[in-house]
């Protein structure tokens with residue numbers, strides 16, 4: 001191999017951010033994506049400030065802001081009591097170039113990234129290409145990929161496994177995905193109904209606690225997305241009927257006519273972290289390396305932050321001749337953050353929003369009120385919920 005070449009499994013946000021970072025530094029990149037065309041399903045919809053700071057390196061943040069909604073405030077609510085606490089993200093001024101959350105669909109980032117990558121001659125995006133197995137030796141790594149029913153081998157200096165929660169790369173290496181799956185599933189329904197006209201002072205990001213059925217209300221440019229937990233005794237088919245979805249929406253906010261729903265997705269939710277993020281020339285990032293519940297919006301953000309950390313290190317190794325041991329630092333930094341911050345915070349967010357014990361709920365809500373009443377405490381809280389603390393922690397790990 002003459003010029004450095006990195007293989008990437010998966011054209012989600014993590015694979016594509018990695019591809020753009022590497023290719024911009026002059027490294028040849030081949031991305032394998034099992035789908036035959038880009039997906040536009042509704043998944044993550046929140047960009048946290050540090051992710052926006054990172055994407056600004058490529059001028060992508062302004063383009064995303066133009067297609068999204070700037071959320072200056074986030075709210076903690078209670079289904080019966082209404083607003084509990086509101087947090088003003090402008091308190092993060094000086095900590096970030098983007099002191100707000102951007103509400104914007106994840107697929108819009110993928111589209112922008114694909115447009116940028118299409119301009120670079122040393123980038124190949126191979127669609128309809130399903131990664132099967134990975135082998136490696138001291139000099140190179142080989143991806144065995146199924147394309148049109150035929151196996152083809154591709155060789156590179158390194159391979160990034162960014163192929164999502166069921167990562168074929170992770171499975172091929174036999175790396176354990178430690179953690180657990182929640183017994184309930186999450187239902188995400190989107191509607192063009194304007195909640196803000198009916199729930200006073202609603203912000204674009206609202207976490208609504210309830211001992212029976214909590215929910216999250218998130219605005220994206222044309223829709224409201226409502227996330228509910230399912231009950232253990234309900235089958236998937238029962239959850240997805242029109243009647244059951246209308247009942248959930250009507251219980252949240254009764255109205256005379258049925259809700260018009262635009263999308264509905266039911267999915268399993270996990271808290272898992274891969275036991276290793278690096279094995280030789282193969283490195284895992286994003287959902288392939290860690291998955292978590294979506295309360296707090298840390299999945300895609302954590303993955304994009306992995307992608308920048310990892311690709312910058314690969315550039316140092318392949319262009320500047322740094323030691324490959326740098327990849328062990330990637331594992332130490334990002335695995336620690338996945339365990340200590342992303343999984344810990346999202347698990348705690350779920351516990352708080354669904355808390356059934358009235359005393360514990362009252363105590364948590366009073367704590368939130370006290371934090372919101374103090375600008376200094378609010379700033380600390382926002383540094384944590386916006387993942388600024390997590391990045392500082394990663395930087396401190398050698």
Ligand SMILES: Cc1cc2nc3c(=O)[nH]c(=O)nc-3n(C[C@H](O)[C@H](O)[C@H](O)COP(=O)(O)OP(=O)(O)OC[C@H]3O[C@@H](n4cnc5c(N)ncnc54)[C@H](O)[C@@H]3O)c2cc1C
Nearest residue numbers: 010012013014034043044130131163164286287297299300
């Ligand atoms: C239904 C749903 C809703 C979600 N909602 C939220 C949310 O509200 N907030 C939040 O923060 N996060 C949410 N997430 C999580 C968020 O979408 C992920 O954290 C994010 O997509 C991770 O990006 P990624 O690039 O690592 O993985 P993905 O986006 O999963 O991308 C992986 C890519 O790899 C491809 N691929 C998979 N296997 C192979 C293979 N063998 N060969 C080649 N290609 C392969 C896939 O087709 C895909 O394009 C949601 C996820 C789901 C599934």
